[in-house]
Amino acid sequence: MAKISDYVGTMYEQLLKSFMAHSSDGIVVVDLEGKVLDVNAAFETMHGWTKEEVLGTVLPMTPPHLLEEAGRLHELVLSGKSVNGYETFKMKKDGTMFHASVTISPVLDAEGGVIALVGVERDITGQKMAEKKLMDSEERYRQLVEFSPEPIMAITDYCIYYSNPAALHFIGGQHIDELQGKCVLDFIHPEHAAYLTFLLERSIGGKLPSDIVPIKLLRLDRQTIEAELKIVPIVTNGNTSVQLLFRDISKRKTAEQSLQETEMLYECLVENAMAGVYMYQDEKLVYVNPYLSKMFGYSRDEMMQTRLEAFIYAEDLATFKEIAVQTLEERISAFPFSIRGMKKDRSIVYLEGLVTLTKYKGKPSLLGTFQDVTYKNEVEEALRESALRYQRLIKFLPEPIVVSDAGMLIYANKSAMKLFRTTVESDLVGKSIYHFVHPEHQQEAMKIERDVMKTDNPSQFKEIRIICFDGEIIEAEISSIRIHHYMGKTVTLTVLRDITDRKQAEELMIRSEKLSIVGQLAAGLAHEIRNPLTSLKGFTQLLKSKSKEDSFYYDTMLTELERINLIVGDFMTLAKPQMSQFGYGSVSGMLEHVISVLNHQAILMNVSLISKVSTALPDIYCDENQLKQVFINLIKNAIEAMPRGGNVVIAADQINAETICIKIKDQGDGIPDAIVHKLGEPFLTTKTNGTGLGLMISYRIVEHHRGSLKICSKDKQGTTVKLLLPVPEGRPGREPAPDSADWAI
Ligand code: ADP
Ligand code: MG
Numbered sequence: 001m002a003k004i005s006d007y008v009g010t011m012y013e014q015l016l017k018s019f020m021a022h023s024s025d026g027i028v029v030v031d032l033e034g035k036v037l038d039v040n041a042a043f044e045t046m047h048g049w050t051k052e053e054v055l056g057t058v059l060p061m062t063p064p065h066l067l068e069e070a071g072r073l074h075e076l077v078l079s080g081k082s083v084n085g086y087e088t089f090k091m092k093k094d095g096t097m098f099h100a101s102v103t104i105s106p107v108l109d110a111e112g113g114v115i116a117l118v119g120v121e122r123d124i125t126g127q128k129m130a131e132k133k134l135m136d137s138e139e140r141y142r143q144l145v146e147f148s149p150e151p152i153m154a155i156t157d158y159c160i161y162y163s164n165p166a167a168l169h170f171i172g173g174q175h176i177d178e179l180q181g182k183c184v185l186d187f188i189h190p191e192h193a194a195y196l197t198f199l200l201e202r203s204i205g206g207k208l209p210s211d212i213v214p215i216k217l218l219r220l221d222r223q224t225i226e227a228e229l230k231i232v233p234i235v236t237n238g239n240t241s242v243q244l245l246f247r248d249i250s251k252r253k254t255a256e257q258s259l260q261e262t263e264m265l266y267e268c269l270v271e272n273a274m275a276g277v278y279m280y281q282d283e284k285l286v287y288v289n290p291y292l293s294k295m296f297g298y299s300r301d302e303m304m305q306t307r308l309e310a311f312i313y314a315e316d317l318a319t320f321k322e323i324a325v326q327t328l329e330e331r332i333s334a335f336p337f338s339i340r341g342m343k344k345d346r347s348i349v350y351l352e353g354l355v356t357l358t359k360y361k362g363k364p365s366l367l368g369t370f371q372d373v374t375y376k377n378e379v380e381e382a383l384r385e386s387a388l389r390y391q392r393l394i395k396f397l398p399e400p401i402v403v404s405d406a407g408m409l410i411y412a413n414k415s416a417m418k419l420f421r422t423t424v425e426s427d428l429v430g431k432s433i434y435h436f437v438h439p440e441h442q443q444e445a446m447k448i449e450r451d452v453m454k455t456d457n458p459s460q461f462k463e464i465r466i467i468c469f470d471g472e473i474i475e476a477e478i479s480s481i482r483i484h485h486y487m488g489k490t491v492t493l494t495v496l497r498d499i500t501d502r503k504q505a506e507e508l509m510i511r512s513e514k515l516s517i518v519g520q521l522a523a524g525l526a527h528e529i530r531n532p533l534t535s536l537k538g539f540t541q542l543l544k545s546k547s548k549e550d551s552f553y554y555d556t557m558l559t560e561l562e563r564i565n566l567i568v569g570d571f572m573t574l575a576k577p578q579m580s581q582f583g584y585g586s587v588s589g590m591l592e593h594v595i596s597v598l599n600h601q602a603i604l605m606n607v608s609l610i611s612k613v614s615t616a617l618p619d620i621y622c623d624e625n626q627l628k629q630v631f632i633n634l635i636k637n638a639i640e641a642m643p644r645g646g647n648v649v650i651a652a653d654q655i656n657a658e659t660i661c662i663k664i665k666d667q668g669d670g671i672p673d674a675i676v677h678k679l680g681e682p683f684l685t686t687k688t689n690g691t692g693l694g695l696m697i698s699y700r701i702v703e704h705h706r707g708s709l710k711i712c713s714k715d716k717q718g719t720t721v722k723l724l725l726p727v728p729e730g731r732p733g734r735e736p737a738p739d740s741a742d743w744a745i
Contacts (some may be wrong), residue, residue, distance in 0.1 A: 537558070663719040
């Protein structure tokens, strides 16, 4: 069997050597065990080894994990098979690896026996990377096409070989088979088939993409759709295929159509609007609607050719221009304003306008509206006039009158203000009318207003109590009536009447009537009783002095007789007012006297009488005995009202030039509500031993003196009796007391 050494020095060796030296592939010769016999320069460069370093080593260029594979390849070669362009990895000196294409050939001896193996390695790393890049880019492209929302097809010879999902969807298909392999003309509207053929031929012939052209397609359901198409020829390996790029324009078409419709709608709206509409650009009207031209009395063309100055009232021109500038500079938007316009016939029209910034033919312009409010202004003016007329009419009427709108006061005349005790209109106007009605009467007042609003008839006069601005409660009568067209509204007009005086007069009358009846009675009775009473009293005293034993009974008889005498005495006062003796007397003197007389009784009842009587009071014209009787009655009542003791303050002062006021204030239980209105009636008493005549007599006497008596009492809070007496003329009083302010009760 030949050996490799036999081979050395032969022509083949020369040939091989030269081949190895010049080959750009790495060549390595190994013996059958894999030991390196020779390597070429390219191998050295590829692997980084020198020849000396590898000679004799076993397969140094094979990575350890591929040794088995290498062994297999060797077996193949030894068995006579060829290993050609086998792709594997080879190792460098520094341990790194590279992609290699390997061809292994046997070295044969003359007899055809294998004596060695020659491995040729080619570094294919670069080629592999390029391949990968290509694959990547293909993938990217495929994805791009696959997911493109635009329909894309690829055809060769009119046959569809690819279609992206968008195209499938576009044509109305479900599965790719519905398109693939079909003739593209199947999906073109017959009208456009020839056209497409022409375009395709031209593009392919010229190898140039076509323009974007409109084309009608036929969907699988045979419906026509509008599209745009671009044809892109692709030449690969001498074969020309074509890409068809479609664009769905049906949506755009509908959008265009709906835009057109909207435009028409707007145009129709503006043209028929019941308001003036205009477009203003570069100080000119570029559009006016029919309503506006009619409003101003011009034709539309006339209006658009006339300068703005002609339509806007001279005084308001600056205002309008200012608004226009501000709107154009976007400082304000949609800002309502009032302005006066001028018609063609030079008459004035009152306008309310709105203006906004818009674009017209690419330039900013103003879009505005005008509403003719001349009529509205006139009506408002007339309404205001009529309301003012009303007010002037009722302003100085002596009757208090208020006007209210749904319960809110909107006007009050002078007398009403006086009645409510205010001088400021705003104290009343703007407030609820019920604010001034006593809670007891509010329901009633509301009912009056409700009823009155139903008819044109005035309501009956009704008595209600009113709370004045200063808190005082007065008696009043009211009657209301519905008034139309007061500031454009239907309102309630109410007439009020202060009936406090009348009420008082009425009360007085009732009382004096009662008094006169009692008086007459008393006149008859008193006389009849006085005489037998005197005898009874005399004989009782006589009997008492004779019999010492039964003195208790006599004493009781005598007290009771004294009581009868007292009552009869009171009656006499009533019955004989004519007995009075008038003269000038001092109030303070009378009061001091009465206080000293009653002090004894007061002390017994644990009550202190505190006198705050001014010493500077003028004398008054009076019947001293009668007045003293009044003071006694009032102070006694005060003492009797305080069973647990307390203070009674008796004060007297002059409150103005004409009046002296005497106040008796106790800390008693007050007068029960039930009888407060009946005070002064005869025999009205809450006391076991009372006669119920004291107050009646007092009223009577005070009346005689042209004075007045007012009793103010709150349950459990004491009672204050205020007695006013006139200072006679010619005896003007002194300065009012500094604390006279709290004399009001
Ligand atoms: P009389 O004192 O005999 O009862 P008057 O006419 O003096 O009769 O008084 C009538 C009633 O008025 C009294 O019974 C009492 O109920 C009430 N009255 C009068 N003054 C006062 C007072 N100062 N405090 C409380 N109640 C009073
Ligand atoms: Mg009394």
